Amino acid sequence: MIRFENITAAYNQQIAVDNISFEVSKPTIVGILGPNGAGKSTFLKAALGLIPATGLVMYKNEPLQKNQQEVAYVEQKSAIDYTFPITVAEVVSLGIYPHLKPWSSMKNQWGKVKTALETVDMQNFAKRQIGELSGGQFQRVLLARTLVQDASLIFLDEPFVGIDATSEQIIMGLLHKLKEQGKTIFIVHHDLSKVSEYFDEILLLKQQKIVYGTVQEVFTPHYLKAAYGDSILVGGDFA
Numbered sequence: 001m002i003r004f005e006n007i008t009a010a011y012n013q014q015i016a017v018d019n020i021s022f023e024v025s026k027p028t029i030v031g032i033l034g035p036n037g038a039g040k041s042t043f044l045k046a047a048l049g050l051i052p053a054t055g056l057v058m059y060k061n062e063p064l065q066k067n068q069q070e071v072a073y074v075e076q077k078s079a080i081d082y083t084f085p086i087t088v089a090e091v092v093s094l095g096i097y098p099h100l101k102p103w104s105s106m107k108n109q110w111g112k113v114k115t116a117l118e119t120v121d122m123q124n125f126a127k128r129q130i131g132e133l134s135g136g137q138f139q140r141v142l143l144a145r146t147l148v149q150d151a152s153l154i155f156l157d158e159p160f161v162g163i164d165a166t167s168e169q170i171i172m173g174l175l176h177k178l179k180e181q182g183k184t185i186f187i188v189h190h191d192l193s194k195v196s197e198y199f200d201e202i203l204l205l206k207q208q209k210i211v212y213g214t215v216q217e218v219f220t221p222h223y224l225k226a227a228y229g230d231s232i233l234v235g236g237d238f239a
């Protein structure tokens, strides 16, 4: 279904992501894990063509660039300007633009925005400025934007940083439902404690791919040590 082939990216001639290849063959929730600075965010940006990179991503036997409307990407929260004057409903409506034909208007689209906000339980915040939201509320708004986009491939960079356990559970529940609807979701994540609950498959990387496989295949002392070094407590509290 989606195949990453030899994805490589560098900053100032310093390789950050080296020759990463793997394939996902059915709707899946994929965790992208590895230590700080391993290249997780860089891998997403390189695969999506957001930074200069080499390699290829094939989706349904075509280069992914030909299927941009199938891609939803939510960047790390630290990269977002919260002072930008825009309302919650407007942020969500941005997800619709890739689908709008030049001659159609937004007028008939607000129903979709409303439904998406209801799904993430943020309907009462539609007219609020984004700068007035908590971290978890904002993350749910970004998920609503992804819902209206109705993309088949969803890429989320550290979506749970700074949000409470309840919001995290709500978002994870929604993502599992989206997978059941046939979507594939890639999540950059750093907390190892809920991995088997959250993900079907894992890309473990440290500049290069260490391993790609099911949680059972990847979560072995051998691979964890290769990624995190000797300090990792296998079978204990990973957080």
Ligand SMILES: Nc1ncnc2c1ncn2[C@@H]1O[C@H](COP(=O)(O)OP(=O)(O)OP(=O)(O)O)[C@@H](O)[C@H]1O
Residues within 6 Å of the ligand: 011, 012, 016, 034, 035, 036, 037, 038, 039, 040, 041, 042, 043, 190
């Ligand atoms: N814009 C940039 N310019 C130069 N170097 C960068 C840039 N962004 C990332 N790097 C470097 O590339 C490497 C990979 O960074 P990246 O942010 O992809 O790692 P990560 O696994 O997502 O890290 P973290 O878990 O800390 O968020 C790091 O060594 C980082 O310092």
